[in-house]
Amino acid sequence: MDSLDQKLKGLSIARRSVPKDPTYLLDVALQPNRGSLLAVSCSDLALRLHSKETLCIVGEYRGHTKPVCGLTFTHTSADLLYSGSNDGTVRGWDTRQPGTQAVQVFKSDACHSYCSFDLSVSDALLCAGTEQVNAEDSFLVFWDVRGPGAELLGVYSESHSDDITQVI
Template identity: 75%
Template sequence: MEGLEEKLKGLSIARRSRPEEPTYLLNVALQPAALLAVSCSNFTVHLHNKDTLNMVGEYQGHSGPICGVVFSHTSPDLLYSGSADGTVRAWDVRRPGSDAAQVFKSDPSHSYCSFDLSCSDTLLCAGTEQVNDEDSFLVFWDVRKPGGALLGVYSESHSDDITQVCFHPRDKDRLASSSTDGLVNVFDLSRGAEEEALLATCNSDSSAGSVCWSGADYTQLLCLSHDEGLHLWDLGQLDTDEPLTVFSTSDARSLTVLADGGGVDYLVGGSWLEEAQKLLVVGGKNSGDLHLMECDDRGLRLLRTLKDGHTSTVRCFLWDAAGEALVTGGEDAQLLLWKPGGEELMKGKKESLKSESALRVKSRPHKKHGYQREKKAA
């Protein structure tokens, strides 16, 4: 079987799509059979054919920035999106343009900046922005019950905006959360109450931006911070005396990983590639160039640089294992499909749209205080 590095080395642009209205492309999700869902900075969700990138539908309904999109695992015709407007909405992709099939809410003061759906499709969890200058909440719903029954909240584990919640890909009760308070928490929801459910707290020593599960049995956790720090922890060592840290750097930009001896300007995110058993980390240059890197206990290693695609910051990516394709989206409003031996139908790199549009993107200043703060007492 051809190795991952060889596949990545063959990537080139096969398709390029850009919405008529200039907008940042923020998050992307894959329905393996046919579709891509993309959240946009104008509060809409676009549906694209995953092979042609042709837009096949749009959903409107959110009144605030969208914090993510996720397809149901067992009912792939359902798509979920979360928003700072205080709702998580479920959409029927068989009815493009229709109203939300279901709307999940909690307290009116809650504004969501992250959400995820468990691998069993039974639980939704959303993370809120900071409320009342000291509290933030993990909110849980049972999606199987009519009206999206609110199950309750965890309120003691984070004290600032919860930037991501991420369910384990195989364990329906395992949940990781990250926050601008610097903490990354891991929960076993089967234990019920928050204090008993909290298994581990890892400190990123900065404002934690995103997390993803990785490793052969998904026992590792990757954390990327807002100031481009990178931390890889092995949660399989929780019950041992061995250190949790596999690799850590406070600033990945300082690492020499590129062919020219320089480093990346920013990190886009990470993804565990199950088939290849590799942790892929994507970084970029402000010019739009993308750098695909492998991350392990030795740090970051450059696998491939992708040029002549994007013209500004890339905000999201995903790897389609079945199609052996990479999808990227960014602040130039472009959605790109990279495939081995791809030949772009529409020749010519698109010009940057950043200067011609007043894009509505919520931006929070990265807080530089209180990152060592301990978990609040129960």
């Protein structure tokens, strides 16, 4: 009887489906305008593109060195995906070229670690919120995304006294 129990335990679906190194999904974004993609940020620092119809992976991006705090498609072009990270960068990715490097990288002061970001409705302005720096201040950082230089427009300081966990 013990050998039968051992055989049945070996057939357990739960045991067979446990991955060696589990990856958690942190955030999801749908491609706008009836697009066919679903973007997912993962705990292994990857961004994965999935087909909305089949959920099969159709592409992957890597570039962040710390956890991703969010991702969003642009409002005006379904081909651009942005991701923010605790590594102090917000990156723009071309969804027509999975596996390539970011087409835009936005950063400010080296001590900034982003925990939120968003785009304006016109996609011209990007704003990121930082974690608290030196137990004193948090920052809102602004860029103009229209140019190739990822131009830093400015920073608001002394406006928040804790992590800025959401920008809308």
